[in-house]
Amino acid sequence: MDSILSLLTAGLLQSFEPLNLAMIFLGCFAGLFIGAMPGLGSVNGVAILLPVTFLVPPTSAIIFLAALYYGAMYGGAVSSITLGIPGSSTAVATVFDGRPMAQQGKADKALMAAAIASFIGGTISVILFTGFAPPLAAFALKFGPQEEFALMLLAFATFIGLGGDDIPKTIFSILVGLVLAAVGFDIISGKPRLIFFDMVEFQRGIEFLVLAIGIYGIGEMLWTLEHTKGAVQIHKVETGFRRMIANLKDVRKYLPTTLVGSVLGFVVGTLPAAGATPASLMSYGLAKSFSKDGDSFGKGNVAGVAAPEAANNAASTGSMLPMLTLGIPGSPTTAILLGGMIIWGLRPGPLLFTESPDFVWGLIGSMYVANFVTVVLNIALIPVFIRVLAMPFSVLAPIIFILCVVGVFATTDRMFDTYLMLILGLAGYLLRKLNYPVAPAVLAIVLGPLTERSLRQSLISSQGDAMTFLERPISLTCILVAVALVLYPMVSKQLRKRKLAQS
């Protein structure tokens, strides 16, 4: 415990270094703005702005992106409440009560509740993170290639079992991501693979950022263009110091639901594929079920804003736990962060805690600071964001498209990749319209090289004996859980059918 506290203190001191503090402010500010924009969320912001971080050292870069992640989680509530359009799927549940409150002229109350609940959720989750991360990382040090591969299987199985999407489409999406990751030279034999149309450009492989920016930049904007037709409608928000103080006093009304949502959000956030969206919806459902005033939910109950906001912020921290300790991202945003860490020359996973303690504890320390900075910025900047949100989509969209193009070129130095990004973005949009989940593909392209390497290392070391995965207890456990997760939706569907037939 003492060592954790001393490491945390060092991390906090590191996050107060001028450059890192500037990154926190900048990240929180950019995140709030991006999260507040309709159609944009943390994943889009992190994907589009990742190339910009090459300017600073890795610790400052991850601090910037983590602060952006935090800020976007806070910011998502702004558009949900004032526009009735969730900035991203994680803020969908906030619309249920946030929008009715705005229509009743209580937008400032809803925004304040969202900010306070996000702060509480973020704080509780970062404390839990600090306690759980070191022991989990120490345990993961026992992992060999067999366990690594089994863990990857578990991550993919979670998407199938808990993602809630069409199963064959989810499997297809995972496999596409893994195949795209295999394009280029083979990591072991050095032979070129999947060089489509004999184009030499494919020999360098497909960078995960090309797919991530294509899907979450281009594809997402096309999706938003379709759904908003470029128009947004904003509700008038009255703000003032006295109203703000009065709103602060309302905290006791939603404190219990906020606390429950925070813990729930953290736990759900740690599960790969689950993440902030189901956490916020579950938290909303719980708050409504256990409220004495359940009927008022959906009609402007402030607890209906606080519960999902606490959960989605807590989940964003929770999803970083498997990323840092096991090298498995808990959400699409952390998948991109993980890819960024690989680009910066770091190796995510249990060794990160021993090899780069400054990096890890600097990040953890920055989470505490970022949480505080974001709540202050959020409350102070509410009037500014409202104005910016009035920016027409036909101005915002081309700016984002340009950032996508420049971001990809700056990362790979090839115009070819920008065309590929456009094609993948359009394909992602068309597939999403048919309910193909795109997040598993992004996760798979990030984890693809590691998955293949661990599989081949395991098979080589066991002379081709596949039983090696079942002979090691941790690997066996992960595989059994993975199989259970894959079977879970099918079994539960059959049980539901049988129950219906009986009744």
Add this chain to the structure above:
Amino acid sequence: MSVRMAEMLMGVCMLLVSLGLMWTVVADDLAIGWIEGRGPGSGMWPFWLSLGMALSSCWILFRWFRNVTPESSNSDPYIDPETVFLVGVTIAAIFFLLLLSNIIGIYFSMMLFLLAYVRGIGRHGWILTISVMLGMPVAIYMLFEVALNKYLPRGWPFFENIFLHIDDFRYAIMS
């Protein structure tokens, strides 16, 4: 085209893509099994994954045939005419942004893109259009070229020379 038809066509396309990937691995003479003394062949991973893609495509098509998924029984249009216009124009505009980047450079290309989008599609006033048209390239130049030392495409020599003058001006100010 209805959502149901789109679902079927997408399934068939994905099946063909999967088979194409498998064929590519085989045509490139990559071993898809175990090589004695060396381990798994370099084509093993992509081949069996592509087979998995093909099988899941068949599963998607089978579910379509049985009308199991919401998409397979949805007769609404897959994409409405207004969206076709918006998405089509956007994709075409980004394509020309990329194409022109090699000729007139990314900065002039993005100015044209912003002009077309903000003025042409958004129908905004000239003041806003020109502000965005000038502001965005300046911001990108400052961020990528000045701060990150990352040089973006500047096009043919004539357009590149314009930027060399701008660079000279910048270095003169900074020195």
